[in-house]
Amino acid sequence: MTEKADYMIQRRSLAAVAVAVLLVVAGCSGTSDQSPDATTTATTVGEINPTTTAQESDASQMALPAGVTANGLENASALVTAHNRSLADRSYRFAFESNSSEYSSRIRAARGLDATLLVANSANTTTRSWTQGSRTSMVQTADGERGYRLVQGEYESALGFDTYADLTRAVLVTYLRVGEYETTDVVTRDGTKLVELTATGINRSAVDQLAGEESNVSVDAFEARVLVDSDGVVHEFEATVTETVDAESRTNEVGYDLSDLGSASVERPDWASSIPQLNATITEDGAVAIEHTGGPAVEDGTRLSMATDSVVDGAQLSKLSAGETAYLYVAETADGQRDVRASVGDRPSSDQVALNLSESDRLVISGTSRNVSILLQPEN
Structure with missing residues (x-):
């Protein structure tokens, strides 16, 4: 219990x-x-x-x-x-x-x-x-x-x-x-x-x-x-x-x-088609990859917030449709500050990633697209 x-x-x-x-x-x-x-x-x-x-x-x-x-x-x-x-x-x-x-x-x-x-x-x-x-x-x-x-x-x-x-x-x-x-x-x-x-x-x-x-x-x-x-x-x-x-x-x-002990089966309910199916992982370069595997698109302008043990910030995402992958990562600005950035389809290079998120003790991605709230804990 x-x-x-x-x-x-x-x-x-x-x-x-x-x-x-x-x-x-x-x-x-x-x-x-x-x-x-x-x-x-x-x-x-x-x-x-x-x-x-x-x-x-x-x-x-x-x-x-x-x-x-x-x-x-x-x-x-x-x-x-x-x-x-x-x-x-x-x-x-x-x-x-x-x-x-x-x-x-x-x-x-x-x-x-x-x-x-x-x-x-x-x-x-x-x-x-x-x-x-x-x-x-x-x-x-x-x-x-x-x-x-x-x-x-x-x-x-x-x-x-x-x-x-x-x-x-x-x-x-x-x-x-x-x-x-x-x-x-x-x-x-x-x-x-x-x-x-x-x-x-x-x-x-x-x-x-x-x-x-x-x-x-x-x-x-x-x-x-x-x-x-x-x-x-x-x-x-x-x-x-x-x-x-x-x-x-x-x-x-x-x-x-x-x-139905030992024989119960579960099928995907119809209402789940109203929710974008997203799967977040961390790339070898330390960025977050968010794969859209089905359902409605995440609308253009959706802000995804990132919370780690050292960074609390976010970035706006352009439209993310099924079959596409978005990337969320921490970059370094010209004056040496950390900045969270997002892209769809364009995977950031290792030179663009200033913080390897796989080393974070805590990492949560959150946002809201239309009437769907999103809360993701990326997998290493």
């Missing part, structure tokens, strides 16, 4: 933990665009898993995952660790949603062999992201306005599959810790045997640890059901929690569903 995900589960009510996973959507902004939006289908918690059928009640009929015994869940952390390890580098889809009187949020996501796709809805905001390699293309719609983003490299602003998978697991481990679970059944889902765990009570010490000593939160009722395979992969989780927060009663429903 990432530090960001771990932070989000500290000192919160259970409902707030579930809500927080989707409120991160609001941290990504964009500019207006009126092109039509792709539709998404809402799925209620109760509709998440219609195909599971009960088979046996004897858990001894299957190998039990880490943290689970024939009596119940004994170590939630061990189970979630096994879940994370089993999913590493495997393709799958997952759905998550949280419904309460205050918020309604949902995620639909898939990881294929070489790409990931995500749709996240929260309040009046919808975020879509598609990641392939080191590049993430995003579109966000809020209050009828739309903005696009292209991110190359590792940034928190790239709200893609991995970010939401981590945050969803933070919710999962929290809800597993605060319940007392018994092993109640063995079921079969799509040919896979799963052990069923059912919450029979509340782990008060875990709730107190989560909420803090001076908390104004009390958990009044907790119901949950988990389906997990012998490798520790949680295939389904459903929970309903009723809390009192500042003397006000609140109920929150949480649902998680995993499917």
Whole structure:
């Protein structure tokens, strides 16, 4: 679990933990665009898993995952660790949603062999992201306005599959810790045997640890059901929690569903064609080469800013179309000052480059073309 995900589960009510996973959507902004939006289908918690059928009640009929015994869940952390390890580098889809009187949020996501796709809805905001390699293309719609983003490299602003998978697991481990679970059944889902765990009570010490000593939160009722395979992969989780927060009663429903394990595939979404696909690398002479591999042109006059550990400056770019390469580099002026320059098609010679950018500890290229914000971390 990432530090960001771990932070989000500290000192919160259970409902707030579930809500927080989707409120991160609001941290990504964009500019207006009126092109039509792709539709998404809402799925209620109760509709998440219609195909599971009960088979046996004897858990001894299957190998039990880490943290689970024939009596119940004994170590939630061990189970979630096994879940994370089993999913590493495997393709799958997952759905998550949280419904309460205050918020309604949902995620639909898939990881294929070489790409990931995500749709996240929260309040009046919808975020879509598609990641392939080191590049993430995003579109966000809020209050009828739309903005696009292209991110190359590792940034928190790239709200893609991995970010939401981590945050969803933070919710999962929290809800597993605060319940007392018994092993109640063995079921079969799509040919896979799963052990069923059912919450029979509340782990008060875990709730107190989560909420803090001076908390104004009390958990009044907790119901949950988990389906997990012998490798520790949680295939389904459903929970309903009723809390009192500042003397006000609140109920929150949480649902998680995993499917297509080992067989999920991801295709490039249609909306990604609205984003220029750029790939930034550093040449052997120390300039940044920005290759345009597809999509709309970067418009003439776009200013690209360069931030390094020693230079913060930028230059205007002439129109950059698919199939072309732009170069951004640091030159030296006649009076010995450093100046960032840009060219399209004309690669600078080693004599023109005054600073080898491959030696920089930090290098970020940013800019905005029409309604697309661009953030690139060049690869050496």
